[in-house]
Amino acid sequence: MYLKSLHIKQFRNYIDQEVSFTAPKTVIVGNNAQGKSNLLEAVLLLATLRSHRVSKDRDLVKNGSTIGEIRAICQRSRLPESYPIDLEMQMRSSGKRTLRVNGVNQARHLDFLGNVNAVMFSSLDLDLVRGSPESRRNWLDTVLIQLEPIYINLLQQYNQVLRQRNALLKSIKQGQIQYEAQQMALWDAQLVTTGTRLIRRRSRLLERLTPIARHWHQAISGGSEYLEITYLPKFSFTPTDLVENIHQSFFEAILQKNIIEQHQGTSLVGPHRDEVSLTINATSAREYGSQGQQRTLVLALKLAELELLESVIGEPPLLLLDDVLAELDLQRQDHLLNAIGNRVQTIITTTHLGSFDAQWLKSARIFQVAKGEISS
Numbered sequence: 472m473y474l475k476s477l478h479i480k481q482f483r484n485y486i487d488q489e490v491s492f493t494a495p496k497t498v499i500v501g502n503n504a505q506g507k508s509n510l511l512e513a514v515l516l517l518a519t520l521r522s523h524r525v526s527k528d529r530d531l532v533k534n535g536s537t538i539g540e541i542r543a544i545c546q547r548s549r550l551p552e553s554y555p556i557d558l559e560m561q562m563r564s565s566g567k568r569t570l571r572v573n574g575v576n577q578a579r580h581l582d583f584l585g586n587v588n589a590v591m592f593s594s595l596d597l598d599l600v601r602g603s604p605e606s607r608r609n610w611l612d613t614v615l616i617q618l619e620p621i622y623i624n625l626l627q628q629y630n631q632v633l634r635q636r637n638a639l640l641k642s643i644k645q646g647q648i649q650y651e652a653q654q655m656a657l658w659d660a661q662l663v664t665t666g667t668r669l670i671r672r673r674s675r676l677l678e679r680l681t682p683i684a685r686h687w688h689q690a691i692s693g694g695s696e697y698l699e700i701t702y703l704p705k706f707s708f709t710p711t712d713l714v715e716n717i718h719q720s721f722f723e724a725i726l727q728k729n730i731i732e733q734h735q736g737t738s739l740v741g742p743h744r745d746e747v748s749l750t751i752n753a754t755s756a757r758e759y760g761s762q763g764q765q766r767t768l769v770l771a772l773k774l775a776e777l778e779l780l781e782s783v784i785g786e787p788p789l790l791l792l793d794d795v796l797a798e799l800d801l802q803r804q805d806h807l808l809n810a811i812g813n814r815v816q817t818i819i820t821t822t823h824l825g826s827f828d829a830q831w832l833k834s835a836r837i838f839q840v841a842k843g844e845i846s847s
């Protein structure tokens with residue numbers, strides 16, 4: 472797919488900015504806090520309807536405004552040039568969003584998704600290995616939303632059940648209501664049904680990503696390291712388990728935590744607490760990996776994400792590199808730049824052009840950004 476132009480209004484530190492992407496590679500240069508990440512965030516929002524940095528739309532809308540807008544024209548390779556897609560996303564500090572495709576309102580998120588596909592690689596992604604389980608869960612969710620847009624509905628359903636179950640547990644903890652086994656069993660059943668759908672999809676995604684990530688990981692590390700990626704719910708689980716078996720193990724785990732959940736006033740079992748284990752030669756990459764090993768691993772995961780999306784969608788997604796190139800050593804940079812080639816439309820942000828290969832820069836369009844204004 473090709474992103475032809477982006478128009479952002481009252482979004483983060485931008486007032487009204489239009490950018491045309493006339494080359495497969497765009498480099499955005501600017502000092503810190505000028506709006507580089509904000510621009511990439513706008514593109515990622517169109518692809519996933521989620522920000523990788525904040526959860527509330529009020530943080531995305533420009534301070535002092537009530538409504539922000541991201542508009543893009545893109546071109547899918549399966550459609551003729553005369554059928555560009557016009558996407559519009561309006562967000563309000565109240566949280567209400569309006570989504571339009573070619574001028575037509577889309578009531579459901581899943582009807583908007585799938586028009587833009589993108590892979591973001593930012594310094595925040597180093598948290599994928601070193602950070603909390605939440606960053607790994609968020610990563611899986613972001614990839615799944617693009618691979619199968621219906622996932623956004625499944626995620627919303629689960630989160631709604633979780634919120635209600637947590638509210639009930641909190642009221643029990645605070646003594647506002649009595650624990651009633653029958654009432655709780657209803658919520659348990661919904662948590663298990665909606666949660667199992669997420670667990671199975673996340674685990675299936677890892678089964679598809681692992682061989683690709685392993686390939687990249689071996690290529691970058693020189694072939695001596697063996698990567699394993701495993702989905703770890705709070706109960707015993709294998710990816711080949713039947714749905715009924717997962718349900719049963721999930722229920723048993725909830726039952727075991729029954730008393731402490733009432734005591735803590737929150738749900739302790741479910742995909743919101745799951746972990747993804749990343750091991751190199753059977754050793755935890757998070758606890759024992761060197762910084763270099765962790766960087767190689769994150770790069771391998773991102774390249775796997777790119778390759779998987781490309782094979783499922785049938786064309787390369789956009790690649791958004793937020794100030795990460797300078798953080799990679801030359802060998803890792805080479806792997807990344809070779810993998811991108813000229814096939815993948817890439818938008819790169821950087822504070823200085825010094826770390827870029829001169830030849831590579833020749834084929835790129837370069838913009839400057841300062842105080843939320845982009846110039847060429």
Ligand SMILES: Nc1ncnc2c1ncn2[C@@H]1O[C@H](COP(=O)(O)OP(=O)(O)OP(=O)(O)O)[C@@H](O)[C@H]1O
Pocket residue numbers: 482483484485501502503504505506507508509510529530531532533534794822
């Ligand atoms: N909702 C908002 N309204 C107005 N300005 C905002 C909003 N959110 C962020 N900003 C401003 O955007 C700027 C940060 O931009 P951005 O995160 O894109 O930085 P950057 O250019 O990528 O720099 P760095 O290299 O430090 O990451 C800051 O000046 C911040 O105050």
